Amino acid sequence: MAVKNDIDPAAAKKTILDYCLKKGALVAGVADIKAIERIAPEGHRPSDMWPRAKSVISLGVGGQTQGAWHIPAKALGYFGSTEVRAYTIAYGAAFLIENKFGKRAIYCPPDMDTEAGPRVPFQSLKLHAELAGIGARSLAGDILLHPEFGYMYFASIFTELELEPDPPMQENPCPTTSCVDLFRKTGQTPCMKFCPVQCLSGDIDEDGNQAEMRYDMASCAEMTQQFESVPGVLADAIRAEDEEEREDLLFDAENKILWYKLSVGSGGLLGQCFECMRVCPIANQSPQADPIRRYETRMAAEGDDA
């Protein structure tokens, strides 16, 4: 890798972000790494992973299609795998940075910290995206939302290349007017009301802004994170009083899915139930959250260019 010293940071930033958008990202930006360092918990800061990182680039890809919001949750759970598209773009962007600018870059692993267990990620991609100005925290457990693109999946790139950070978003789209109205009437926004484990609660101030967001992540995890079930099922099976009970525990359809996931299966069971996003007016009804509308916008723009 040939190191280049005559890099124009502004031009480089444009090249990288354009690459991300061209490859399918809906939004991309640069987060202030110093801010991340101050906010992220110890052990999960960029410097804990790579002390030489100077910039964090964050990008977001579209989430669900309009049709997806109308299918049962047990099937929608599998749509978490669409985040792979974001990772692919980030992976390519890291190569682009190294090839084009001669600066080291990594695609930030979105996985869990193997020392901390499966509920703790290496890095908060959400924090990166928020500080990069491509999403704002919602009442739905801090899931990031975008006023144009709604609900997205995010990926990050760390690089030694110094890039000018973007500011966080000026406005937070959450809560919308309709959510505020429902909250005023019932004390709950749609995401709170329809959460199947009631893990969301909070408050909205007089101006219609978020006053408090409470997220019981452990309860949320009970819906989908079946890794906790595997040892539980095995422990119960060991303690089973008889063969009939043991057979029930180990071989009922639901538990057999666990073994299936451990052996040949993948996807699903690792995401969320999506109910909070399914009912969120920003997540799926923002102007460009709808892929059909996005296509129309793009076509119109291309028409203008022509």
Place this chain on the structure above:
Amino acid sequence: MTRGLKRSQVGMSEEMIQTYGDTIFDLSHNLQIRRGDPVRELNWEEIEKQKEAAGISDVEIARKLGLTHDQVTYIRTIMERRRFNRHNYHRLYDLGGGKRFRTERFVPHPERFTFRPEAIALRKALDFDPRSASKYLKLGHWNGDTVSSWLDKWADKTPDAIAVRGPDGILTYAEQRDSARRLANSLLDIGIQKGDVVAIQLPNLAAFTTAYFGVLMMGGVLSTMHMPYRAGEMKPLLEHACARAIICADAAENYDAPATMLALRDEVTTLEHVIVATGDAPDNALSLRSLIEDGTSHAIENAPVASDPAILCFTSGTSSAPKAVVHSYQTMLANNRIAAPIYGLTADDVVLGGPPFTHAFGLCVLNFTLMAGATSLLMPAFSPPGLIDLIENGKPTVVFVAPAHVAACMKSGHLDSGDLSSIRIATISGSACPPDVAYALEKAMPNGAVGQMWGMTECFMGLHTPFDGPADIRCETLGGTTPTFEARMVLENGDIAPDGEEGELEIRGCSVIAGYFNNADANRTAFTGDGWFKTGDLACRDANGSVQITGRAKDLINRGGIKINPVDIEAVIDRHAAVLMSAIAPIPDDVLGERACVYVELQPDNSLTLEEICSWLEENDIAKMKWPEKLEIVARMPLTPTRKIIKGALKPT
């Protein structure tokens, strides 16, 4: 374990988990609280202030609590496991695709579908030979039909057609379903669960059909109690069935059913509810009418399926120890489907069933009628003039009766004087039918044909005559085996009897039960290992395949080694002018082992001696060795609900 270390290696104890567990869990990301929007606004003061509320890392928690990083990770992950509720995953199944979570409507899955241990135990009676079950399923003899699905079919297709016409009301199919649904929902509301047994002691009324459909609709198992039964007979049956509720009639002059049932409720541990179907319910009892009126009419969520138990009947046979017969929808309804072509029932038919619904024969008739979408014409109690009057006014097209019904009408003269022109087919069943009885009925029906059917609670219909066959086949035999059934006569030595020779009738088919509920002794003697049911009836088959029942195996009298079958002798005695009905049963004898005793119920204002009986038998060419050697005059013959004589109840003075 963290980093492969045991808890002791990181200096951990259970006490430490207990001490710090909740604090660590709350400080971690497992509970996240944010006030305002400090990160987006880069409000550093608030960010710092809210760090702990947002969830801090293990190393930060360790520093705060004075523990090691490993200890915190260990405790946090242990707490995550201990607090994890696996069953919340099931909520996913109720979401999306048009379904929304509603706190107020949500019932946790483990609480949704529960069966009592008694209900599970009852299912063990449905222990079919897997080869037979596989065959019946493959051939379609067993399918997914339930009584509710048949009722739904007609309530949707012909909602205004009359389903039931009885002295207590007329119900269309739509009304019948609505009242049954309301009752079903009310039963669920009072705590009756799917698989629970609900007993019933009611005559053939519209209230019975509503109870029948309602109980079955919510997945209950209906256990029938015959009308003559009183507390002494019912208590062991209710206990055996583990009945959860009983439906009965209101108090009558000679029988206070509600009071009897309320007293039984104190004695039968499982019995919780007494439901009075007619009239007003006393204190501590429920009113069937109120349950129907108060119930909601929405469809049942966890409706029964075809393999579920549907009814539990106690055999009415002459055995002194009744046996509990559990039929699933598959065994019960298969018989109706298979026999349907024989009867050619249509929705235009009006069906009069003589046998009570508390008997399997009665339920079989009710299901037949339902299957065709026809009308059930109800007869709550039998008397010769009552039956003939009902036929003349109700104009049934199809009639099911027992030989005793017809014989009584013959003796009273009502059979000859009545107008039976509406009847196109009449089936005689319930006990062996003397040919003259069958011929007499056919003669009385200018537009109808008589047929015979043999069945038992354990198998429903197993033999039948075709209605288009010659009169001698229809009136003198039971015809052939019902389609898909197999029948064989077995000799005492276990060999199969050749045509023309008497043997014990054994039957096999898709409506034969797997065994009696909770009666291993009876199962050992009544069932072979390969699906044959030993009926206890003696029969022989002629060269044409027609079967005649010749008696009951256990009714044979062993007089010094000579077996006497009393059936033919009883038939002759019954023809004597002074006799209303007769039965011959053995009495012990020191020399011969057994001798024959004849029990006679006389016609009013008549008398009879043993000598006169023997002369009558001699006149009718009955061999002297078969003559009874003792006579007992009985005031009233003990009868089963299908008017079959209970020989076990006959004792010499």
